[in-house]
Amino acid sequence: MARHLITSAIPYINGIKHLGNLVGSQLPADLYARYLRDRGHEVLFLCATDEHGTPAEIAAQKAGKPVAEYCEEMHAVQAEIAEGFGLSFDHFGRSSSDRNKALTQHFAARLDAAGLIREVSERQMYSNADGRFLPDRYIEGTCPNCGFESARGDQCDNCTKQLDPVDLIDPRSTISGSTDLEMRETKHLYLRQSAMKDELSDWIDRQADWPVLTTSIARKWLHDGDGLQDRGITRDLDWGVPVQKGDQPWPGMEGKVFYVWFDAPIEYIASAQEWVDAGKGDDWERWWRTDRGADDVRYTQFMGKDNVPFHTLGFPVTILGSGEPWKLVDYIKSFNYLNYDGGQFSTSRGRGVFQDQALEILPADYWRWWLLSRAPESGDSEFTWEGFQDGVNKDLADVLGNFVSRVTKFCRSKFGETVPEGGEWGAREHALAEDLTRRVAAYARHMDAIEVRKAAAELRGIWVAGNEYLQAAAPWATFKTDPEIAAMQVRLGLNLIRLYAALSEPFIPFAARAMAGAMRTDLGWPDDVTGALGALPPGHAFTVPEVLFAKITDEQRADWAARFAGTRA
RNA sequence: GGGCCCGUAGCACAACGGUCAGUGCAGACCGCUCAUAACGGUUUGGUUGCAGGUUCGAAUCCUGCCGGGCCUACCA
Structure with missing residues (x-):
């Protein structure tokens, strides 16, 4: 068992984000966090809202509200949406918190003392x-x-x-x-980022296993033109962290605040403190201080490519430059952009699907599966309504949902809502168990490497294997000649549902819970696949679940395509 | 202007120097009938944007061109 600190880029406060923001950081971060928890690791998964800066002030002004009040409301809205998507943050903090204020001022004082x-x-x-x-x-x-x-x-x-x-x-x-x-x-x-240019460059050069996207962006900033430039970290604004050296005033800087990109990453740490303050944990230092146990923590950050410079350069300068034993990131997973039907998602033009609208029209799992299975890892990727409908209907409704349906309903009609007894595994069953053992291992490898699309493809293959097995075993036929054999086959089918629920949990947590609930079982990770296929014993009662995934109809698709075409705020 | 990335079957994507360039969807045909007309099997689609070059061998490396995207430090 290891300890994993995971952070997702913190979304800006000025409004509701579209799907592109979700797929680039929060969703894959959640996938990874859920997977690691399922594997029994200790995970601290943090996120927050990024609340400072001019856009927040202006958005509040437009809304006719004091900026603090506006941020508080929008934080609540974003938190609710995050919950709606099943984002399993251990804490969803706020960069405007007192904790972040104090930490930001503390780091500024340390950096100043270090001559940076x-x-x-x-x-x-x-x-x-x-x-x-x-x-x-x-x-x-x-x-x-x-x-x-x-x-x-x-x-x-x-x-x-x-x-x-x-x-x-x-x-x-x-x-x-x-x-x-x-x-x-x-x-x-x-x-004075330039003062640490060589140190940062060496550090980046050591990250051979990071995505090319991450290192190439970092190197560009490090070596482009005259090399890494110093960066202004204060602004003439009212809304933000007041410029102070720790708790002391900073002469000449009265009335100014720190720039959002200075205080926003620090919120990753502050969010851990807020997590403790909220009574959800009791020790943030063992996650963030290498002198207090964070040495054995693996820290992974998730973000869209636009955030990479701040996480590969600015924030590391803050951490390293402080001269204090703060935990430095171990792995930075970055993503390209998701495009919408041939163009970009556009907040200002109302083009594309926003997170609240997405949840209004379909359950979170539909979005989670589609977006994650097509995550823009190698290049920008494309959302189209046709592709979304095809993908969701085929993968979730037909391959997985229908599998659950056909197994449970067949069992109910022939044996009742109880795992049937009798019969022994034959060659076909052992072959399936071996195949699944290999596939589950491959799935885990991809998840460990945060290869999101590959993991999704392997998971889908695991679902397909169940249908292939049923087709070959044909319990509806064996039932007529040898009910004992049919009982064994159905028993295996029911256990496959349990296996699928556990394996699928990181991608589709809501459906996974529904599947496990119907089987009246847990979501235990199958360390031993063959053993797991016998976990539901004969006589174990279950219920036939409701349709897990209703299909998206052509009418719905056409309706949504028109509704989200654009030109509407 | 500079930099980075991408251009592979109708669509979405894999392969990143080496068996007939793969997978899913869509299409065609066959099978099954337990199931959300779902499932399984077979199968049709690619001179890998264009033109050169390196190599025994290139989608993969190099050069140029065409097309698309992103970043470029005071939006975050």
């Missing part, structure tokens, strides 16, 4: 009407290069030229539309 923070005086665009400094992307104007009228302050969407807000012609605030903008002098703290 420097002050930089710079000029930024200030909007008098909005009463705030504006991030470059919140300034629009006419592109000096191509004349495009809605160029953003950081880059022109039309000609892709990189811009500086001062270059824009007729700049205006995208928040208020105001043109009353001026450049103001402001002072900020920069994290």
